[in-house]
Amino acid sequence: MHFGFIKNVASKDSRIVAGLDVGSSKVCALVGEVPLSGRRGNEKANAGINIIGLGTSQSKGIKKGVVINIEQTVESIREAVEKAGEMASVDIRTVNIGVTGGHISCIPSHGVIAVKEKEIGMKEVDMAIEAAKAVAIPFDREILHVVPSEFIVNGQGGITDPRGMVGVRLEVKVNIITGAASSIQNLIKCCQKAGLEVTDVVFQPLAAADAVLTHDEKDLGVALVDIGGGTTDIAVFQEGQMSHFSVLAVGGGNFTNDVAIGLRLPFQEAEQLKKEYGCTMLSLINTGEEMKIGHAGGKTGKDMPRTHLVEILQPRAEELFKLIKEEITGKGYHRLINSGVVLTGGAVLMEGMDIMAENVLELPVRTGHPAGVTGIQDIGSPAYAAGIGLALREADAFAEEERANGESLIHGIKSKVSGWFRS
Ligand SMILES: Nc1ncnc2c1ncn2[C@@H]1O[C@H](COP(=O)(O)OP(=O)(O)OP(=O)(O)O)[C@@H](O)[C@H]1O
Numbered sequence: 183m184h185f186g187f188i189k190n191v192a193s194k195d196s197r198i199v200a201g202l203d204v205g206s207s208k209v210c211a212l213v214g215e216v217p218l219s220g221r222r223g224n225e226k227a228n229a230g231i232n233i234i235g236l237g238t239s240q241s242k243g244i245k246k247g248v249v250i251n252i253e254q255t256v257e258s259i260r261e262a263v264e265k266a267g268e269m270a271s272v273d274i275r276t277v278n279i280g281v282t283g284g285h286i287s288c289i290p291s292h293g294v295i296a297v298k299e300k301e302i303g304m305k306e307v308d309m310a311i312e313a314a315k316a317v318a319i320p321f322d323r324e325i326l327h328v329v330p331s332e333f334i335v336n337g338q339g340g341i342t343d344p345r346g347m348v349g350v351r352l353e354v355k356v357n358i359i360t361g362a363a364s365s366i367q368n369l370i371k372c373c374q375k376a377g378l379e380v381t382d383v384v385f386q387p388l389a390a391a392d393a394v395l396t397h398d399e400k401d402l403g404v405a406l407v408d409i410g411g412g413t414t415d416i417a418v419f420q421e422g423q424m425s426h427f428s429v430l431a432v433g434g435g436n437f438t439n440d441v442a443i444g445l446r447l448p449f450q451e452a453e454q455l456k457k458e459y460g461c462t463m464l465s466l467i468n469t470g471e472e473m474k475i476g477h478a479g480g481k482t483g484k485d486m487p488r489t490h491l492v493e494i495l496q497p498r499a500e501e502l503f504k505l506i507k508e509e510i511t512g513k514g515y516h517r518l519i520n521s522g523v524v525l526t527g528g529a530v531l532m533e534g535m536d537i538m539a540e541n542v543l544e545l546p547v548r549t550g551h552p553a554g555v556t557g558i559q560d561i562g563s564p565a566y567a568a569g570i571g572l573a574l575r576e577a578d579a580f581a582e583e584e585r586a587n588g589e590s591l592i593h594g595i596k597s598k599v600s601g602w603f604r605s
């Protein structure tokens with residue numbers, strides 16, 4: 183595999199990795215430095231990554247996870263990548279990219295093989311997963327990931343790693359995550375036009391999970407809720423693996439729209455006001471608090487009570503978390519998530535989001551700050567979770583190459599669809 187980074191300061195002990203999160207509001211490129219070995223086996227999945235470059239640009243040309251304008255998307259990607267490259271003093275040529283949106287879906291499948299060897303090894307596991315992939319995937323869809331949920335050896339289920347076991351029949355239950363081929367190919371095309379080679383395409387919640395969830399949370403059961411600009415992704419993890427997900431077509435952009443309409447402001451001004459003074463609960467602000475409004479473009483603005491803004495944001499937040507609750511509790515997933523809910527995405531930066539989430543969802547909630555990541559200030563923001571996760575996955579791919587027989591089976595099972603990347 184070719185990794186085309188040119189680093190000013192050559193280092194024998196570390197590698198450079200990059201992630202590109204092309205969201206509906208921002209494009210975010212992250213460059214990380216990882217030690218050559220010893221990254222795995224740590225309790226914190228992301229221990230050992232030093233973020234040395236961050237570049238963001240306003241996302242133009244992407245709506246609800248799908249490219250709607252190639253040229254604008256290329257421009258946004260180029261800007262973010264250049265900024266991150268400059269900060270890190272590297273020339274970014276290859277990236278891992280994240281995808282999300284309503285076009286992603288999940289097909290459960292099942293594979294069985296007869297074991298001829300004395301014991302089950304990686305080869306048998308690969309064969310069982312290959313067998314599970316042999317389902318009819320519509321021609322207009324691409325497989326992004328094959329996530330094994332359970333192995334069954336000679337009828338004995340509940341096995342997470344069958345290697346080293348004895349048996350004649352190996353079964354695997356998997357979730358095949360697919361996306362619309364056109365959406366994925368358009369995103370890859372945009373990256374290629376921006377001069378980048380794409381090493382892998384990752385479903386964003388899986389990347390965000392790598393950055394913010396602990397192994398314990400994933401084992402005990404947890405729901406990761408990423409509230410971005412255009413979409414809210416809900417991914418449920420149990421026994422270490424993602425078992426369910428859904429994508430709601432609502433995000434922080436809807437809050438801004440409400441503010442723009444309610445206070446009769448242009449979208450950009452409403453966005454600014456929301457970021458500066460936004461809060462989702464009237465009970466958290468002091469009556470009499472004022473905010474400055476209408477100062478954009480050198481105009482003389484005026485003061486307005488902050489309650490006017492919060493009165494608009496609170497019902498929208500309630501509505502959003504009710505929708506999330508319908509997905510989680512309505513489908514019975516609340517019984518699977520003993521560790522509760524972890525929030526990521528830029529929209530959770532608004533004051534009161536976590537409290538509102540806890541009130542409505544009636545589950546324990548925490549905000550998912552990428553932990554154990556060093557480097558740039560503010561890198562622990564939940565808005566960077568997906569980008570950091572993408573860089574971490576690239577680092578994992580390196581580690582995988584380093585030790586072909588890594589100790590973690592699940593990380594070893596990668597479904598890289600390298601064929602997509604050749605134009
Ligand atoms: N400080 C803040 N307060 C309130 N909202 C914020 C703040 N910072 C960012 N946001 C909101 O977060 C949203 C963007 O989140 P994020 O950067 O995670 O989106 P994205 O990844 O580009 O979008 P998506 O994941 O939907 O494709 C926007 O609606 C933005 O207004």
Ligand SMILES: [Mg+2]
Pocket residue numbers: 203205206386408410411527568
């Ligand atoms: Mg996002």
